[in-house]
Amino acid sequence: MDYKKVKIGLIGLGTVGCGVVKVLADFPEVEIKKIAVKNINKKRNIENLDISLLTDNPFDIVNDPEIDIVVEVIGGIEPAYDLLVAAVNNGKHIVTANKELLAKKGEPLFKLAKEKNTAILYEAAIAGGIPIIMPIKTTLAANKINEIEAILNGTTNYILTKMEKDGVSYEEVLKEAQELGYAETDPTGDVEGFDSAYKIATLATIALNKRVDINKIYREGITKISVDDMRFAKELGYKIKLVALAKTLEDGRVDVRVHPMLVHVKNCLASINGVTNSVVLEGFPVGRVMMAGPGAGEFPTASSVVGDILAIQRSIGENKLLPMMECHHHINAQQVDIKDTVNKYYISLTAVNTPGVIGALGEVFGRHNISLASVLQKGIGKENTAQIVIITENSKEDNILTAINELENNKNIVKINNYIRVLE
Ligand SMILES: NC(=O)c1ccc[n+]([C@@H]2O[C@H](COP(=O)([O-])OP(=O)(O)OC[C@H]3O[C@@H](n4cnc5c(N)ncnc54)[C@H](OP(=O)(O)O)[C@@H]3O)[C@@H](O)[C@H]2O)c1
Numbered sequence: 001m002d003y004k005k006v007k008i009g010l011i012g013l014g015t016v017g018c019g020v021v022k023v024l025a026d027f028p029e030v031e032i033k034k035i036a037v038k039n040i041n042k043k044r045n046i047e048n049l050d051i052s053l054l055t056d057n058p059f060d061i062v063n064d065p066e067i068d069i070v071v072e073v074i075g076g077i078e079p080a081y082d083l084l085v086a087a088v089n090n091g092k093h094i095v096t097a098n099k100e101l102l103a104k105k106g107e108p109l110f111k112l113a114k115e116k117n118t119a120i121l122y123e124a125a126i127a128g129g130i131p132i133i134m135p136i137k138t139t140l141a142a143n144k145i146n147e148i149e150a151i152l153n154g155t156t157n158y159i160l161t162k163m164e165k166d167g168v169s170y171e172e173v174l175k176e177a178q179e180l181g182y183a184e185t186d187p188t189g190d191v192e193g194f195d196s197a198y199k200i201a202t203l204a205t206i207a208l209n210k211r212v213d214i215n216k217i218y219r220e221g222i223t224k225i226s227v228d229d230m231r232f233a234k235e236l237g238y239k240i241k242l243v244a245l246a247k248t249l250e251d252g253r254v255d256v257r258v259h260p261m262l263v264h265v266k267n268c269l270a271s272i273n274g275v276t277n278s279v280v281l282e283g284f285p286v287g288r289v290m291m292a293g294p295g296a297g298e299f300p301t302a303s304s305v306v307g308d309i310l311a312i313q314r315s316i317g318e319n320k321l322l323p324m325m326e327c328h329h330h331i332n333a334q335q336v337d338i339k340d341t342v343n344k345y346y347i348s349l350t351a352v353n354t355p356g357v358i359g360a361l362g363e364v365f366g367r368h369n370i371s372l373a374s375v376l377q378k379g380i381g382k383e384n385t386a387q388i389v390i391i392t393e394n395s396k397e398d399n400i401l402t403a404i405n406e407l408e409n410n411k412n413i414v415k416i417n418n419y420i421r422v423l424e
Helices: 015-024 080-089 099-116 133-137 154-166 170-180 194-208 227-236 298-317 357-367 397-408
Strands: 006-011 030-036 069-072 093-096 144-151 238-248 254-264 276-284 287-294 342-352 372-380 385-392 413-423
Touching: 006 015, 006 298, 015 030, 015 298, 030 298, 069 080, 069 298, 080 093, 080 099, 093 099, 093 298, 099 194, 133 194, 144 194, 154 170, 154 227, 154 238, 154 276, 194 238, 194 254, 227 238, 227 342, 227 372, 227 385, 227 413, 238 413, 342 357, 342 397, 357 372, 357 385, 357 397, 385 413, 397 413
Parallel strands: 006 030, 006 069, 069 093, 254 413
Antiparallel strands: 144 238, 144 276, 238 254, 276 287, 342 385, 342 413, 372 385
């Protein structure tokens, strides 16, 4: 079948934009009509780039009547949101890699696109090169997906993998990751879990079929993970990962969150190392499905962006939008507060080395309805203190916090070093 040739306008020519231009060189059915950048004089990493395509006014693109598809790869909320609203109002289809925009402004944007009968595709925004959005909407459409466990940020997974393998501190690995270009100069968006939270907000909305509010997602980063935590986790048969979770509870509420977890070595997420991302879905009738691959980078991200461009180009050729390109999420999810969630916990504490401490710990946890799966004493330290590591059975977070608070005021407990949720 001969597909209609389409004209696209590319907004942004950084890591992803350059990849998109290079990959599109093999697709004559897609013509790049204009490219918007911030600094028109910057040298670009593309051979034979036609600089007459460049503009520093992105509104030239969204208002150009000849452009069919606007590809937004600048990131952030402003001016990206205003640009995409203008583009949709002008009847254009959108391809974007902007997870922050989707998480914060997805609802009004998809509503507008539905009114105007245009498509917004965003495969690259969630887990970069791993195909996940379209598979959920197409090949997995027969499923009721009730759970997602995922590693959605390559920078933090790189840092945690290095900490585990080399036994070095978070600060040291971060510095090295920044020198290698794996972490930004300001790493907050990655290491504090914002990036993963944006991605799981959209992924959970699509997979669980209810609109998830980014502002109600519990988020915690990796900055408090110590060399000791890594060591103890390893001895107990776990790896520490920044995990994005989403599940539907029996009462219909949804539990969506991002935080570090001790992941049992038998769980397939434990074997995801370095910058690799992975998404594990559980649904009926399929069961458990795992996808893994490159979550970022010039070419993996361009693979997803160009795939979306070609999907729209082909549907324009047939003169109708495919139903999976529309957004169908009208019900807002009722999201569970982290205090009401139930998890197993790793708790590391320093106690005075005196007889009866372990018994006293058992008494406090018992009173708060927390059963202990294992207790390890890790030798006598300075000033006659002992390191104690506990793994609990499934317990309510609220009870754990109350017990920890009580222990912090106990004369035999020097310090609660950390507590981390556990994924079996
Ligand atoms: N990098 C990845 O691996 C990856 C993976 C998945 C998703 N994403 C997402 O893809 C998007 C782009 O990421 P990136 O890494 O390619 O960013 P980047 O390298 O920083 O590139 C951003 C580009 O946007 C241009 N730009 C910024 N503000 C602009 C404005 N107001 N008008 C016109 N152009 C403007 C910049 O122009 P100048 O070049 O002139 O400064 C630059 O070319 C983000 O939403 C990001 O979250 C990235």
